[in-house]
Amino acid sequence: MFIVKYRKIFFTISIITIALSFFAMATKGFNAGIDFKGGSIIEVSYDKRPDVETLTKALEKAGFEGARVQMAGESDVMVKTRALSEVERQNLSSTLAIKGLQMEEKQFSSIGPTIGKELRSKAWYAIILVILGIVLFIAYAFRHVSEPISSWKYGMITTATLLHDIIVPAGVFVWLGKEVDVLFIVALLSIMGVSVHDTIVVFDRIRENLRLKVSNDFATTVGTSLRQTFTRSINTSLTVMIVLATLFFFGPASTKDFSLILWIGIAVGTYSSVFIASPLLVVLEKRQSR
């Protein structure tokens, strides 16, 4: 199978994309949403939208220094600022109600710094727990497979691909300057769930082919298994990507970024389970037999 044969090319591609992702994270930094750092966001809509400068000035005058004004849609304006109390919210709302214009408040949310901090630490716990849960499960599910490489190595490789699958979309997101919020973390966790689906299907086929002894050569066995599961991997990812695309194009505004990152993640995840995970098995086997 060409994938196993030219594995170095695919490894290189992945190493470069991961390096680029880290580079993006290091230089641009995460643009944390208000649910992670605390703050408020208000969305209002006008009959005739004032320009950014008018609004920024009005906001500064009312004591909302550093408020960020953003245009959204055709008639909407979003303002982001620090976490506000109820009195401050009313003040903000009346500041935005500029004389002579009709204004309607569409949504507001304010999240205190305590909740932000708590969510941040919970996000890390969740990511670590998901990885741990999946590794343990795979080591368990493949426990009868010990020849030629032991079951926990399947788990280890799955972890490596999982990390690959969340680092790359996270990098793309940072590079696009998108906001990192709770839904972003949910998307990363879901990517892990779906990506491991793919990896397991390929590994399961390897497990079966090892039992059937299709070949004495491990690399050939892996290659055969990849060929057998190839169409399935592509087609499944295709259907998931189709539904995510409809979610992106037709779905609610609040889940647009979410479907985008899932879309990227699933594309990357399929790539890694076919082009990275199984060739890595071959590498481990080769190293072991040396």
Add this chain to the structure above:
Amino acid sequence: MWKTRIGAILLLIIGAGIGYFIYASEPKLHEGKTVSGQAFAEKFPFKLGLDLSGGVQLVYQADVTSVKPGEVKNAMDSLRDVIERRVNAFGVSEPIVQIQEKGGITGPVEERLLVELPGVTDVKKAVDMIGQTPKLEFMTERSKAELDAYNKALEKLQADQTAGKPLNIPAVVLAGPYKPTELNGRFLERAVLEFDQTTREPIVSIVFNKQGSDLFAELTKANVGKTIAIYLDRELGNPEPISAPVVREAILGGKAQITGKFTALEAKTLVGRLNSGALPVDKLDLLSTQTISAPLGAQALMAGVWAGVWGLVIVAGFLVLWYRLPGLVSVFALAIYVVIMLALFKFLGVTLTAAGIAGFILSMGMAVDANILIFERTKEELRKGHGVHEALREGFARAWTSIRDSNISSIITAIILFWFGTSLIKGFALTFGLGVIVSMFTAISISRTLLFALPFNGHGVVVRTLFGSGFFRLK
């Protein structure tokens, strides 16, 4: 063979039945017309989260530093009860008032109160009302003449109401049958739940402070044989007293007992309400606010529904074009999957949010995965020269381990997400996790029954074309 066919027909009928149930339960789907079974079905509406229905969500932090550790739960329960009564008085449909205990693993335990008011957009009014100190009032019966006037006015009002005349509520009725006194919650030291030594019946005993004892003594002296009504948050729209015990005799020591036919739970609630004359916790801090206007919510809901419909149509198109006959069968399985999920949302009362709909749509894509695995496997077996049934049997058997293992890992993820849960994420985790479990069932058992019921076997040209895929016919 015939058994499988009858089974397949039954499955399709059940699927259509569930579909009809969902149709009947959403009046918007059959605008204007009444359909049979509507009355029953409408008892199970979809529950929409705030981001889809519009409304206010408030998260409070309760300061419980001065509450004894063992009594925190009771204090929070009474707090919830007090706030819930107020929220109900606000006239909101299906408000949510929930205690959330945060931390433990990730930090010190914190007591939170989550209040969700669907359809409310006046945050100021909501915040003001919730933040107020509860007000407990003791009121005595009005004089005979006043009571007569009250009853008369009330009767007239009721007569007017039945006659359908315009209602004009007179001041006497508004004032109610009780008159205010000086005694209120500030003079109450505590209320406790006790049990009668002999009858084992629950008793609520209340203890007043020094000043309160004097006031209470005066009130009871003047009202022997009459009732004293105790109101909580009367001015916030709770017109019924929480209790109206009859005074048997003048009570001088500042200690009184309320006895009556209540259950231990009712008595406990009453104790909580009496004690909430001051907020049962030190302080309520507003941690986060979220409001979403109703039109914005409706827009998000429609967008989510359309995304789901388009996703379903395109995936169905792909399946039929690529996998032909088995693809068509899996479209039926997918349709049954969708109606089962929607019915489950209704019966389990799953709160649907934008993230929840996203989880459901994603699970639709994943639901197809099991079928694709089976079809690819079946094709391999067909290539080996097996007949359709033999190939299907092998295909299902061999794809099963992959399906099982990969879905278990998704379920692990869903469980952890649910634990991670803010309400936003819980919605996603629940629909996604439920979807994975249900899809395992539909993809395997429903597709299987339908496929085996098909009148094809052998290995002829027709079979090879129908069971082929993509641009190829099986050799």
